[in-house]
Amino acid sequence: MLDQAADTTDIHALMADLGARARAAARILATAPSAAKDAALRAMADAIEARSAGILAANAEDVARAEEAGMAASFIDRLRLDDKRLAGIAEALREVAALPDPVGAVTAEWTRPNGLRIARVRTPLGVIGVIYESRPNVTADAGALCLKAGNAVILRGGSDSAASSAAIGEALRAGLEAANLPADAIQIVPTRDRAAVGAMLRGLGGAIDVIVPRGGRSLVERVQGEARVPVFAHLEGLCHVYLDATADLAMAVEVATNAKMRRTGVCGAAETLLVDRRDASRLLPPVLDALSLRGCEVRGTDEVRALWPDARPATEADFDTEYLDAIISVALVDGVDGAIQHIERHSSHHTEAIVADDEAVAERFLSSIDSAILLHNASTQFADGGEFGFGGEIGIATGKMHARGPVGVEQLTSFNYRVRGTGQIRP
Amino acid sequence: MLDQAADTTDIHALMADLGARARAAARILATAPSAAKDAALRAMADAIEARSAGILAANAEDVARAEEAGMAASFIDRLRLDDKRLAGIAEALREVAALPDPVGAVTAEWTRPNGLRIARVRTPLGVIGVIYESRPNVTADAGALCLKAGNAVILRGGSDSAASSAAIGEALRAGLEAANLPADAIQIVPTRDRAAVGAMLRGLGGAIDVIVPRGGRSLVERVQGEARVPVFAHLEGLCHVYLDATADLAMAVEVATNAKMRRTGVCGAAETLLVDRRDASRLLPPVLDALSLRGCEVRGTDEVRALWPDARPATEADFDTEYLDAIISVALVDGVDGAIQHIERHSSHHTEAIVADDEAVAERFLSSIDSAILLHNASTQFADGGEFGFGGEIGIATGKMHARGPVGVEQLTSFNYRVRGTGQIRP
Numbered sequence: 001m002l003d004q005a006a007d008t009t010d011i012h013a014l015m016a017d018l019g020a021r022a023r024a025a026a027r028i029l030a031t032a033p034s035a036a037k038d039a040a041l042r043a044m045a046d047a048i049e050a051r052s053a054g055i056l057a058a059n060a061e062d063v064a065r066a067e068e069a070g071m072a073a074s075f076i077d078r079l080r081l082d083d084k085r086l087a088g089i090a091e092a093l094r095e096v097a098a099l100p101d102p103v104g105a106v107t108a109e110w111t112r113p114n115g116l117r118i119a120r121v122r123t124p125l126g127v128i129g130v131i132y133e134s135r136p137n138v139t140a141d142a143g144a145l146c147l148k149a150g151n152a153v154i155l156r157g158g159s160d161s162a163a164s165s166a167a168i169g170e171a172l173r174a175g176l177e178a179a180n181l182p183a184d185a186i187q188i189v190p191t192r193d194r195a196a197v198g199a200m201l202r203g204l205g206g207a208i209d210v211i212v213p214r215g216g217r218s219l220v221e222r223v224q225g226e227a228r229v230p231v232f233a234h235l236e237g238l239c240h241v242y243l244d245a246t247a248d249l250a251m252a253v254e255v256a257t258n259a260k261m262r263r264t265g266v267c268g269a270a271e272t273l274l275v276d277r278r279d280a281s282r283l284l285p286p287v288l289d290a291l292s293l294r295g296c297e298v299r300g301t302d303e304v305r306a307l308w309p310d311a312r313p314a315t316e317a318d319f320d321t322e323y324l325d326a327i328i329s330v331a332l333v334d335g336v337d338g339a340i341q342h343i344e345r346h347s348s349h350h351t352e353a354i355v356a357d358d359e360a361v362a363e364r365f366l367s368s369i370d371s372a373i374l375l376h377n378a379s380t381q382f383a384d385g386g387e388f389g390f391g392g393e394i395g396i397a398t399g400k401m402h403a404r405g406p407v408g409v410e411q412l413t414s415f416n417y418r419v420r421g422t423g424q425i426r427p
Numbered sequence: 428m429l430d431q432a433a434d435t436t437d438i439h440a441l442m443a444d445l446g447a448r449a450r451a452a453a454r455i456l457a458t459a460p461s462a463a464k465d466a467a468l469r470a471m472a473d474a475i476e477a478r479s480a481g482i483l484a485a486n487a488e489d490v491a492r493a494e495e496a497g498m499a500a501s502f503i504d505r506l507r508l509d510d511k512r513l514a515g516i517a518e519a520l521r522e523v524a525a526l527p528d529p530v531g532a533v534t535a536e537w538t539r540p541n542g543l544r545i546a547r548v549r550t551p552l553g554v555i556g557v558i559y560e561s562r563p564n565v566t567a568d569a570g571a572l573c574l575k576a577g578n579a580v581i582l583r584g585g586s587d588s589a590a591s592s593a594a595i596g597e598a599l600r601a602g603l604e605a606a607n608l609p610a611d612a613i614q615i616v617p618t619r620d621r622a623a624v625g626a627m628l629r630g631l632g633g634a635i636d637v638i639v640p641r642g643g644r645s646l647v648e649r650v651q652g653e654a655r656v657p658v659f660a661h662l663e664g665l666c667h668v669y670l671d672a673t674a675d676l677a678m679a680v681e682v683a684t685n686a687k688m689r690r691t692g693v694c695g696a697a698e699t700l701l702v703d704r705r706d707a708s709r710l711l712p713p714v715l716d717a718l719s720l721r722g723c724e725v726r727g728t729d730e731v732r733a734l735w736p737d738a739r740p741a742t743e744a745d746f747d748t749e750y751l752d753a754i755i756s757v758a759l760v761d762g763v764d765g766a767i768q769h770i771e772r773h774s775s776h777h778t779e780a781i782v783a784d785d786e787a788v789a790e791r792f793l794s795s796i797d798s799a800i801l802l803h804n805a806s807t808q809f810a811d812g813g814e815f816g817f818g819g820e821i822g823i824a825t826g827k828m829h830a831r832g833p834v835g836v837e838q839l840t841s842f843n844y845r846v847r848g849t850g851q852i853r854p
Binding site: 027030031104110112116118121123125126209210230248251254255257258259262344362367370371372373374375377378379381382387388389400401402405416417419420421422423424425426 | 795
């Protein structure tokens with residue numbers, strides 16, 4: 001267990017101390033050279049490998065406890081580590097080390113008529129709190145992304161993975177120390193007391209700048225409801241695929257099937273299929289045949305069932321449901337404007353796709369819908385920081401403040417203005 | 428008075444209705460062409476001019492009430508409109524019309540190895556709530572900047588300027604209608620009931636995306652303390668000027684005097700002067716002579732008083748005080764690192780300046796301090812959206828989320844990702 005757990009029993013004092021340590025570490029990290037941060041990330045990867053026996057032993061404790069408690073096999077699978085998964089964690093740390101450093105990047109630069117040169121420069125956000133469920137790899141992934149952007153991080157994983165997270169956390173802190181960076185830049189909350197989460201959501205007296213929840217809907221709902229600091233999150237991904245009358249049929253089949261069925265449990269999976277009423281008889285049956293053949297249950301409106309009778313009847317609630325399962329709701333709409341209207345009413349503002357050959361129709365879709373990610377002729381399952389080239393993501397945000405869509409290292413930064421003059425004074 | 432005040436007495440129903448109207452208007456504005464928004468802004472300017480008699484009559488009511496209530500002369504001066512001030516308001520509207528439209532601007536664009544072309548594009552934030560004190564010009568300025576960025580706005584001015592704000596608001600709404608945009612894109616809260624402010628701070632049931640308070644410390648404190656939606660604001664501007672041993676003396680005198688004395692009541696005014704201990708005997712006396720000659724009271728530490736005996740003794744509290752007056756606190760520090768340490772401890776993270784000939788020293792200052800604006804060899808009084816070339820500002824933010832420093836039209840936007848493919852599916 002981490003040393004900061006030592007002998008305090010007061011959860012609030014413990015959390016306040018964590019916050020103060022994180023803030024102090026963030027001040028040092030803010031001006032740490034890229035080379036030091038990258039050296040730390042590589043040293044973390046080395047430490048994960050060097051300590052693999054200890055980490056696997058800690059993980060075995062967590063797994064045994066979960067089995068005793070009768071947790072579901074899928075839950076235990078996500079919890080379990082092995083040599084291959086540990087190698088993956090180490091590899092991901094080295095990939096983050098290889099990313100460009102976002103801190104110090106000049107995102108805009110201009111000169112005023114009075115000769116003042118103004119630059120907008122990326123700076124770290126400060127201290128990030130991550131609250132996640134029982135996937136031990138998040139400890140390393142989230143810690144690495146926050147560090148890369150010059151932030152300190154306080155990690156609070158699920159109770160079920162506490163031993164695994166603590167062991168991984170010690171490896172990460174060893175990596176920081178090996179690069180002469182403060183170990184407190186990455187801290188694991190050393191208690192299973194749920195009051196620790198409440199304290200984080202209140203911001204630890206100003207010590208936490210932003211909270212990132214990673215987990216299911218109930219976790220995100222609690223965080224969004226209670227947090228008194230900004231939150232980067234999405235509550236759900238109720239993603240739509242719209243097939244325009246100008247869609248290529250083969251592409252429509254491919255994209256719709258991939259968007260729904262590649263993985264049904266991810267937030268970028270499609271939940272609703274909208275088809276242009278003008279050409280539904282051409283598009284609908286082959287697409288629904290393909291989905292059905294892949295094992296997808298189809299729920300359609302009466303119009304849909306007239307064209308494809310195997311569909312079960314869809315209720316209004318179906319169009320507001322994130323199934324995260326092999327089920328899709330289907331409706332006909334009046335062209336792209338009908339699709340936009342349907343999406344405005346039902347979307348979670350995450351990701352929507354259009355399949356269309358008509359560029360003007362596609363541009364109307366892309367420019368009219370208020371969602372984080374809009375795709376033309378591509379699958380919604382590309383909603384992912386890795387697929388965007390961000391080298392990993394700490395999550396996907398559907399809010400419109402600061403971060404939106406996949407949150408990679410760039411969006412874990414703030415900025416300031418640096419103004420260079422030659423003695424200018426304001427008249 | 429505005430029609431939505433008509434016959435409702437329930438403040439919550441009234442505010443919920445305002446929020447719903449704003450949200451509906453925001454959806455239309457989000458895709459309104461630049462030409463329509465700019466036409467509306469110019470029509471607003473025309474309407475301000477055409478209705479000047481009515482606006483001045485409404486303002487005369489406000490002024491008479493304020494005089495009866497015995498308000499201070501400075502307060503009444505800020506409240507009072509005349510032909511020249513109205514012409515200034517109309518001119519400012521035309522200047523906002525002439526700015527480039529931030530909405531639709533592509534801020535990044537790249538192609539993935541699989542051929543997907545990804546663009547990050549600016550989009551409106553949605554609905555902005557502005558809560559301000561009794562300067563009627565804010566009604567037009569804030570309304571114009573929000574509209575330019577494609578946002579709807581709900582404006583709640585001080586009770587003392589209610590008649591002026593309502594009359595200006597009607598002119599703005601007439602301008603929107605003249606351009607066939609929804610009048611509800613700009614709404615003035617039609618009640619003096621303070622419960623309306625509380626409702627706005629709670630976000631009107633999700634209808635308000637961000638709150639901008641404009642006014643004194645107590646207003647900003649209330650807003651920051653109670654708001655359940657993001658806030659763009661600064662509580663105070665405790666700005667520092669640091670004179671390095673490598674500073675040019677004449678420049679040091681000019682910059683320090685301008686930073687403190689050009690206008691003492693603005694948030695970018697300097698409150699503390701820090702001088703490099705290594706060369707204080709050269710720098711300090713002429714700078715303090717110049718400040719004193721301009722009528723500034725000097726409060727210094729014992730070291731400062733040893734070099735310049737006219738200084739009054741400074742207490743520790745002086746270095747945490749935003750005077751907004753002709754008073755400056757002065758201390759010696761050990762070079763740029765000493766200055767950075769002092770600023771870390773006392774700054775409000777608004778604006779800090781260094782005067783130095785040594786570029787490396789200046790870069791250390793600019794890259795080490797966590798404030799919104801850092802200047803080298805220039806006055807802190809440049810902390811202003813107009814001086815930055817933003818064509819106006821809705822305020823200055825010291826938070827690190829989303830907006831920081833002067834908040835112009837660009838920072839009143841969000842963004843989304845638009846991905847263009849040729850049928851890509853995710854393997």
